[in-house]
Every structure is written in C-alpha cells, then in structure tokens.
Amino acid sequence: xxxxxxxxxxxxxxxxxxxADLVEITLRSLQVTLTALVIASLIALxxxxxxxxxxxxxxxxxxxxxxxxxxxPPVVVGLIVYIMLSRSGxxxxxxxxxxxxxxxxxxxxxxxxxxxxxxxxxLRELWSDYHDLLISMNTTHAQRMKTxxxxxxxxxxxxxxxxxxxxxxxxxxIMVVGGNIDHHTRVLTTAIALExxxxxxxxxxxxxxxxxxxxxxxxxxxxxxxxxxxxxxW
Amino acid sequence: MSAMFPLIxxxxxxxxxxxxxxxxxxxxxxxxxxxxxxxxxxxxxxxLLRLLHGIARISAGQVTWACDEGEARRRxxxxxxxxxxxxxxxxxxxxxxxxxxxxxxxxxxxxxxxxAEKVGLGDALTRPATAxxxxxxxxxxxxxxxxxxxxVLFLDEPCASLDGRAMRDVEAILRSAAEAGTRLVMSTHxxxxxxxxxxxxxxxxxxxxxxxxxxxxxxxxPNTAQARAFLRGDIVE
Ligand SMILES: Nc1ncnc2c1ncn2[C@@H]1O[C@H](COP(=O)(O)OP(=O)(O)OP(=O)(O)O)[C@@H](O)[C@H]1O
Ligand SMILES: [Mg+2]
Numbered sequence: 013x014x015x016x017x018x019x020x021x022x023x024x025x026x027x028x029x030x031x032a033d034l035v036e037i038t039l040r041s042l043q044v045t046l047t048a049l050v051i052a053s054l055i056a057l058x059x060x061x062x063x064x065x066x067x068x069x070x071x072x073x074x075x076x077x078x079x080x081x082x083x084x085p086p087v088v089v090g091l092i093v094y095i096m097l098s099r100s101g102x103x104x105x106x107x108x109x110x111x112x113x114x115x116x117x118x119x120x121x122x123x124x125x126x127x128x129x130x131x132x133x134x135l136r137e138l139w140s141d142y143h144d145l146l147i148s149m150n151t152t153h154a155q156r157m158k159t160x161x162x163x164x165x166x167x168x169x170x171x172x173x174x175x176x177x178x179x180x181x182x183x184x185x186i187m188v189v190g191g192n193i194d195h196h197t198r199v200l201t202t203a204i205a206l207e208x209x210x211x212x213x214x215x216x217x218x219x220x221x222x223x224x225x226x227x228x229x230x231x232x233x234x235x236x237x238x239x240x241x242x243x244x245x246w
Numbered sequence: 247m248s249a250m251f252p253l254i255x256x257x258x259x260x261x262x263x264x265x266x267x268x269x270x271x272x273x274x275x276x277x278x279x280x281x282x283x284x285x286x287x288x289x290x291x292x293x294l295l296r297l298l299h300g301i302a303r304i305s306a307g308q309v310t311w312a313c314d315e316g317e318a319r320r321r322x323x324x325x326x327x328x329x330x331x332x333x334x335x336x337x338x339x340x341x342x343x344x345x346x347x348x349x350x351x352x353x354x355x356x357x358x359x360x361x362a363e364k365v366g367l368g369d370a371l372t373r374p375a376t377a378x379x380x381x382x383x384x385x386x387x388x389x390x391x392x393x394x395x396x397x398v399l400f401l402d403e404p405c406a407s408l409d410g411r412a413m414r415d416v417e418a419i420l421r422s423a424a425e426a427g428t429r430l431v432m433s434t435h436x437x438x439x440x441x442x443x444x445x446x447x448x449x450x451x452x453x454x455x456x457x458x459x460x461x462x463x464x465x466x467x468p469n470t471a472q473a474r475a476f477l478r479g480d481i482v483e
C-alpha cells in the first residue's frame with residue numbers, strides 16, 4: 013500500500029513540476045496521434061461521404077470490410093505493419109520500423125475504419141434529407157460529397173474525436189512497430205506498460221493521469237458537440 | 247440555348263414496389279403558360295411532377311424534351327411539397343444553387359440578399375434555415391428555386407402553409423416569373439389559386455390524367471363528372 017501512496021504523491025509532484033520525461037512522452041504521444049488523426053480523417057471522411065452518396069454495388073462489401081477491420085485487434089495490425097516494414101518486407105528499404113512514422117502508419121490503419129464508419133452513419137442520414145434536393149439541382153457527385161462534408165461537419169468532428177480517443181489509448185500495435193525506444197518512440201501507453209512492468213509506479217501513474225485527462229476531455233467535447241447538434245443547430 | 251419545348255410524355259409511368267404511383271401518362275406541354283395539376287390526395291400530383299422533372303425513375307414510357315437531356319436538367323428547378331432545408335443560414339441556402347454553377351461567393355451572396363428580400367425573408371438572412379417556420383421554409387425554397395432563373399419550374403403545393411398575404415406575394419412572384427419566360431408546372435389544392443394562375447389544367451385521378459383543358463373552359467365546364475364533382479368540393483369516386 014505504501015508503495016502505491018508513495019507512487020501517487022510522486023506522480024502528482026511530476027505532474028505539477030512538469031517533469032521533463034513526462035512532458036516529452038506526452039508531446040510525442042500527441043504528435044504521433046494527431047498526425048495519424050489528420051491523415052486518417054483525410055482518408056476516412058471523404059470515404060464516408062462517398063459511401064453515403066453512391067449506390068455502387070461494392071458499397072455493402074466496403075462497409076462489411078470496414079466493420080471487420082474495426083474489430084481487428086490492434087496488435088495484429090501492428091504485426092502486419094511490422095512485417096511490411098521489416099528489412100525483408102516490401103517496404104523495408106525505407107527503414108521505417110521502430111520510428112514514429114511506423115507508429116503513425118499503424119494508428120492510421122486502426123482508426124480509418126472507425127472514423128469512416130461513424131462518418132458514413134452520420135452522412136447517410138443527412139443524405140436522406142438532402143437527396144431529392146441535390147438530385148433535383150443536378151449536382152455532381154463531388155458537389156454532393158462536399159455539401160455533405162460541410163453541412164455534416166459537427167458529426168464528422170465527433171467521428172474524428174472518437175478516432176483520436178482510440179488512437180491515443182492504443183498500446184499493442186505501436187509497441188510492436190515502435191519498439192518503445194526511450195527518447196525516440198516512447199509514448200504514453202507504451203511507457204505505462206514498461207514502467208508498470210518494472211514496478212515503478214510513479215511515472216506510470218503520472219502518465220496514466222495525463223491519459224485519463226485527455227480521454228475525459230475528448231469525451232466532454234463529444235458530449236457537448238452531440239448536445240448542440242440535438243438542439244437543431246449545426 | 248435551344249428550345250426545351252414541346253415536352254412530350256408518352257406512356258410514362260412510375261412504379262414503386264409493384265404499386266403504380268402515376269401513369270401511364272400521355273402529355274404534351276407547350277412553351278407558354280402555367281399548368282396547374284389538381285386532384286385529390288394520393289391522386290399522383292407529386293409523382294407526376296417528379297416524373298416530369300426527371301427525379302423519379304421511369305418504369306415505362308418516356309419523357310422527352312426538345313433539347314438534350316443534360317441541358318434540360320440544368321434548366322429546371324423544383325420546389326418540393328416538404329421543402330428541404332440545407333443546414334446552413336438562409337443566405338447560404340439561397341446562394342447554394344449559384345455556388346454550384348461556379349458563381350463567385352460575393353455575387354452569390356448579393357443575389358441571395360436580393361431574393362431574400364423578394365420572398366419576404368430579408369430580415370432572416372443569418373438565421374439557420376432549419377429554424378424557419380413551415381411557411382418561411384416554402385418562401386425560402388421558392389427563392390432558392392428561382393435564383394438560377396430556370397426555364398422550367400415545378401412547384402408542388404408551394405403555398406400550402408402560407409397565410410393570405412404571403413400567398414398573394416408568392417403568386418405575384420410566380421406571375422412575374424412566368425411573364426419573364428419561366429414555364430411553371432405546379433400542383434395545388436387551392437382552387438382559388440388554380441383559377442387565378444392557371445392557363446391550363448391537368449386533373450389527376452388514381453394516377454391517371456382524367457381530364458385536361460385550357461383553364462377557362464375547364465373551370466366553366468369540365469368534361470368529366472369527376473372533375474365537376476372535384477371542383478364543387480364533393481367527394482370524388
Ligand atoms: N415512395 C412511395 N412508395 C409507395 N407508394 C408511394 C410512394 N410515394 C407515393 N406513393 C403513393 O402513390 C400515390 C400517389 O402519391 P402522390 O404523392 O403523387 O400523391 P399526391 O397527389 O401528391 O397527393 P397529396 O395531395 O396528398 O400530396 C399515393 O397513393 C401514395 O400513397
Ligand atoms: Mg403531393
């Protein structure tokens with residue numbers, strides 16, 4: 013018990029004194045996840061809109077694949093990315109394994125299906141509202157997608173935040189492809205796993221608090237966004 | 247710009263899930279005038295307008311414009327029975343059709359303000375369109391449909407939730423659009439309005455054109471007993 017209390021008080025001390033390691037790891041986590049989020053959103057949001065406006069035959073298949081990918085264990089994604097990026101793999105020449113870039117790639121693969129799927133849900137509803145008008149106005153597919161993405165931006169922000177929440181808390185895949193190398197690829201979740209394994213609870217707890225704080229902040233923002241949406245504003 | 251008319255409809259029909267919504271319809275529309283589509287609830291007025299406009303799938307027959315189809319589509323607009331509001335401000339809703347055709351933002355906004363004024367929404371420019379009342383939505387939809395100066399405008403009960411004064415204003419707008427060369431095809435349940443505006447009447451019953459004629463002769467002496475009963479306000483069998 014005293015271990016825990018000691019760890020806890022030390023954790024608060026690190027938080028409030030802005031411990032150098034803590035800050036570094038937190039910033040790297042944010043950098044990796046935010047980069048992954050931007051890339052994933054650029055892929056997933058238009059994909060969600062495309063799925064909403066087009067009735068192409070492979071839509072069902074695409075949606076099924078997205079859903080299947082969403083259920084994929086992150087550590088398996090990590091394994092696949094690892095194989096792709098390892099020296100003998102197809103992308104081995106780029107030497108990306110055990111770099112933040114590899115972690116970003118893994119996170120993008122993990123959250124694209126999630127963001128696309130939530131975006132598709134939201135935009136499909138909007139599309140059923142807009143369908144007649146936009147068809148009547150003789151819009152191109154690109155214009156329809158653009159209109160949906162713009163008018164549905166609040167719901168899309170929610171989708172992106174859900175992706176952020178998933179990516180920032182993910183540990184399996186980035187542990188495998190990033191290697192948790194100190195000052196290089198160590199992020200919040202991998203550091204927590206390591207410090208806990210070593211029995212050094214102070215840093216692990218402090219990192220845990222940061223992670224929890226972020227999760228709460230994201231959820232509050234999502235809650236607030238969906239709330240304002242229900243009130244009929246946009 | 248080539249001529250769009252006459253519009254020739256031959257045996258056109260819309261079917262949905264085995265049920266015939268409207269048709270088979272044979273119809274010829276000339277370039278001039280205001281065609282009023284009337285008939286009881288469920289007679290197929292909405293379905294007919296959608297069929298002519300080209301947003302309903304045609305299950306049989308054909309609808310042929312005098313110009314090519316792509317051009318015909320570009321030169322039409324439609325005001326829906328339940329107006330669709332984009333989740334944007336009133337001004338952006340009005341500017342939207344112009345922005346689609348590549349009009350720059352500033353011109354589109356100025357035009358939007360002009361039309362907001364015309365349809366009586368001048369002081370609602372920045373309000374979210376989704377927060378408008380039913381009647382205000384109809385006015386917005388009308389402005390949005392006319393802002394591209396279409397050659398053909400379909401209106402599905404455009405005055406259904408308007409008060410007397412707004413209805414007069416809207417009718418004035420429609421009349422001046424017609425005078426400016428926009429061909430109007432509209433449906434209504436308001437026989438007063440039909441008499442005031444129509445130059446030609448199409449009476450629908452059970453998805454088929456039951457009676458049809460120039461407005462003056464139709465209103466004075468309809469050909470069919472059903473049309474006579476409908477005009478009297480009786481139940482139509
Ligand atoms: N999507 C649909 N699926 C099945 N039936 C439909 C559909 N839309 C309309 N109908 C049916 O087709 C018939 C014609 O409908 P339509 O909306 O054209 O009537 P309307 O003359 O416009 O009536 P109202 O005066 O009530 O607007 C009705 O019996 C209606 O129930
Ligand atoms: Mg109708």
